Amino acid sequence: MSQQGYVAAPPYSQAQAGIGGYSAGFGGPPPQSHYGVYGSPPQGYSAPPTGALKPPASSSSGMPTPPVSGQYGANIQQNGAHTHSFPPPVASASSMSAYGQPPQSAFHSMAQAPPPTQQLTNQMSAMNIGGYGQRPMQAPQSPSSSAAPQQFQTSPPAAMGHPPLSPPGQQLPSLGSPPPMGMSGPPGPGVHQPPLGPQGYPQQPGSPMSGSYGAQMAGPQMAGPQSGAFPGGFPGGPAQMAGPPQKKLDPDSIPSTTQVIEDDQAKRGGQVYVTNIRGQVPPLVTTDYTVQDQGNASPRFMRCTTYSFPCTADLAKQCKVPLATIIKPFATVPKNETPLYVVNHGETGPIRCNRCKAYMCPYMQFIDGGRRYQCGFCSCVNEVPAQYFQHLDHMGRRMDLYERPELSLGSYEFIATLDYCKNNKPPNAPAYIFMIDVSYNNIKSGLVKLICEELKTLLDRLPKEDGAEASAIKVGFVTYNKILHFYNVKSALAQPQMMVVSDVAEMFVPLLDGFLVNFQESRAVINNLLDQIPDMFADTNESETVYAPVIQAGVEALKAAECSGKLFIFQSSIPTAEAPGKLKNRDDRKLVGTEKEKTLFQPQRGVYEQLTKDCVAQGCCVDLFLFPNQFVDIATMGDVPSHTGGSIYKYSNFQVEANGQQFLSDLRRDVEKSIGFDAIMRVRTGTGFRATDFFGAVYMNNTTDVEMAAVDCEKAVTVEFKHDDTLSEESGAVMQCALLYTTIGGQRRLRIHNLSLNCSSQLSELYKSCETDALINFFAKSAYRAMLNQPLKTVREILVNQTAHMLACYRKNCASPSAVSQLILPDAMKVFPVYMNSLLKTPALVGSTELSTDDRAFYRLLVNAMGVEETQVLLYPRLVPLHTVDVSSEAIPAPVRCSEERLSESGIFLLENGLSMFLWLGQACPPDLVQNLFGVPSLGHLSSEGPASLPVLDNAHSRKIHSIISSISQQRSTSMKLLIVKQKDRAEMLFRQHLVEDKGLHGGASYMDFLCYVHREIRQLLT
C-alpha cells in the first residue's frame, strides 16, 4: 500500500447541477413536436400475460373510466359488516330515554345491531341495563400516577383535578344482575360467544357500522343532568362505588385488535383484490391477499386514511379525520403479482396534460372520436398527438385500452427522456461508498474486521437491473477517524493506494480515477484492501472521530463522478474531533417534561442543514450504522440520513458475538434492496383538493416537490390533503403520484401510481371507509414532527383531543340515537383508540427520564419513514402463544392480545413489533417443551438473564419454532435480535413494555383507562 499525504487543492469545482439542473424537467411540458413513435405499440411494453389484464366481465363496474362518465359504482361495499342496506332509523321514544331506565328499551337498541365482532362488547351494555348505569364505572386516572394525568389534562372538568388512575385490574361496579331477556354475561377470557346469525338480531337502524361498547364506559358525569354531583363523585370513592358488589370488567368486552385482524383475514385472506372499483377499501395490511391491478394502484403502493373524502372543507373540518395517503412508491411486489410494466414512448416521452402536467392514465377520458382527451385531474381538454390516436369503441373507450398500461393500470413506469435528466444528459449508474470508522472502539470490538470480511462476498450481490449480467453500481472505500483515508482500487493496480486527507475543514476528494470502480473488475485489489484495513489500524489509539466531513467527502466524490449513490457510514461514537459538525454531549434529561424537552430532538443545524441540501442536490443517500456505547446525539447524526431517504441502524454496546449476525443481516438487506436514486416526487390531484403536507425521509425545497436522494422499497411518504373547493360525488377524488428517479442501472424513469377515491356529503360514508392502520401512521408521523416545535404535553393533548373529536363527530352525525352513556365507535375505527394509546406511550412521546434520549430520537426518525404495515405492528405487536403450536401444521398460532392477562405461566410466547423480538418463558412452562427447545430439563438450567440464543435442535418442536421465527423475520425490513426472557426475571421489563394494552411502564394509561377517558371526552363534546 502506498500512502501519501495529500495537499492538492480541491480539483472538482465543476458546476453543481443541483435541483435546478432539471431544465424543463419534471415540471416542464413535454416536447410537443414529433410523435413519430406512437404508431406501433410502445417497445418497452410487452403484452400482459393472458388474463392478467382481461377486461372485466361487466364493463360498467369494471375499469375505472374517467370520472365524468359516472360509471363508478358509488357506495361499493367496503367492510362487510355494514354492507347491507338498513331501514331508516326508528327512534322510538323508549330507546332515546332508555339510559339507566328499565331494560327493555336500552336492550332493544343494543340487541338490534351487533355484527359478530361486537357481540361480546354489546353484552356489557346489556348487563348494564340492570340498573347500574349511573354509577361510576371506574376512575380512569389516578392523581398518584406520575405520567398518565399529564397527557390528559387538556380540559379537565372544572372541579375534577387530576383524573384518578384506576388500579391495574379494573374494578368496576357490579354488573352482577343477570342481563335481561336472556342475554348471558360476558364470557370468560378465551370463551367465544356462539355466533348469532343476523336473523337473531334485527339490524340496528341507521347505524350499521357502530359497535356499542356499553354504558359502563361512562364516567360519573354520564347522566348529564346529574353531573352536578360529579366533582365529588368522580374519584370513585367507596361511597359511590358501594352497593353492587365489585366485579372485574371483562377485557374481552372492549374492541380487540387481534380479533379485527383475524376477522379480516378470514373474510378477505387468500383472495384476489382487484383494483377496479373507485373508493374500494383494501384488506388490512395484516391480511394475506393478492393484488390485481385494474386501474388503481395496489394498496401496497398507496393506502388512504379514508376511501371516501368528504365533499366540502366544512365537513372535513367537522369530523377532523385526516385525509391522507401513505405512499410507498417502491413497495415490494410479491412474486405472484405482476411487476410494473415499463412504457417507452421514445423521444417524445410520456404524454401529459397541457395544463396540470398529469401523466396519461386511466382517468383521462377520450372524446371527439378519440382525437381529444379530457384530463381527469384538471378537466382541460387536450389534443391527442397524431401518433397516439386510436379509435374508440361503442363504450367510448380506446380500442387499444388493454394494450397500453398507461390506459388500463393503476401503476406503471415511463422511460424518461433527456428532458427529465440533469443538464439534459443521461445519468451515470449510481455508486455505493463504504465509509468505515476505524477508531479504537470499532477496531477493538472486531467490527472493522467483520465489515471487511462481509464486503468481500456482499459486493457480489449488489442490485442489478432485470436481465443485466452484473450490477452497474460502482463502489468506493473510505476509512476515517479524525482524518479520512481514500483508496485507489483501480483494477490495474497490484496494490490498493491510500490517500490521506487531514484537512477535514475543507473536504475534497483526492482522487477521481480509481476511487469509484466496478467490483467485478477490481475484485482482486478490493479484496486485498479489505484484507489489509483491519491490520492497518490494529494498533490505533485514536478514539476521536469526525462525521460531517465524512458525508461531505461522499457527496464530493459523487459530484466528481457525476452520479447519484449511497454512503454506508459505520460509526461508533459522537464526532468530537475538531471539525465541521463537531458535536457535544447535550443529553440533558432534566429537560424531560419541560417546555424545552423538544430541544432534545431538534438536530444541531448549520453544517448538517447545508450537508442535507448538498446530498439531496447530488442524489446522495446516507445510510448510518451506529454502534454507540454512550450518547451520540442521534437527533443530529440522523438528520442527513432522515432527509435523504437513508436508513439508520443502531446496535448499542455492539459485540460481534451478540449482535454480529443481526448487523450483518441488516447490512446485506440494505445493500441488496431495491432502490431508486435522485428522486423527485409530485402528487397531483383532481380539482377541489390538493396535497398540502408531506412526512417521510424526504426533503422539501418548495411546497410541492418531494425530493429524495434515494427511495427504497421500505420508505413511505405520508401525504396530507386539504380541500380548496368542493368535491363532487360524481367525479370522486383522483390522485396521481409521479416519481422521477434514476434506476440502479442508470436509466431515468417515471414511476406513476394512480388512485381514485369516492367523495360523499355523508360523513357516514367517510367513517365507513376509514382505515385505522393508515390513520395511525398519519398521526404517528404528524405527532413526531410536531414534537420538534411544541411541548410534548401539548402534542399528546392534541392527539387525545382529536381522537375524541373524530369519535364524537361520528356519534353525533352517523350513529343511531342511543344513550349518550354508550360508547359508540365506527366499525372501521373501533380499534383506533388502542393504537392511539399505544402511540402516546411510544418512547418518543412518553416523556420519561428513564428512557435514553438517543433511543427516543432514534425511534422518532424510524417511524418518520415507515409505511402502514410497519407502524401497525410497531404500535400493536404480535404476541404469539408458541406453546399451542401444532408441529404438524404450517400455521402460526393465532396471536393474542398484547396484555399481561393473556400470558400464562405455563406458556411460551413470541412477541415481535418489527424492531424487537422476544421469547417469553412462563415460570411453569412444560419441561418437555423446555427440553425440546433448549435441550435442558427445566428452566432452572437456563441462566438467570435468559439464554443468549435459541439452539437449533433436532426435534419437531424446535424446527417448528425456528421456522416461525424465520418466517416472521422475513416479513420485516430490519433484522430483529431474539431476546429470551424468563417470567419474573429482570429482563422481563424489556418485554413487558410492549404489552400495549396494559398501563405503560414509563407512563401512559392502559387501553381500558384510555378508552374510558376518551369516552368521557366524547361525552363532553356532545353536551
Ligand SMILES: [Zn+2]
Ligand atoms: Zn390536467
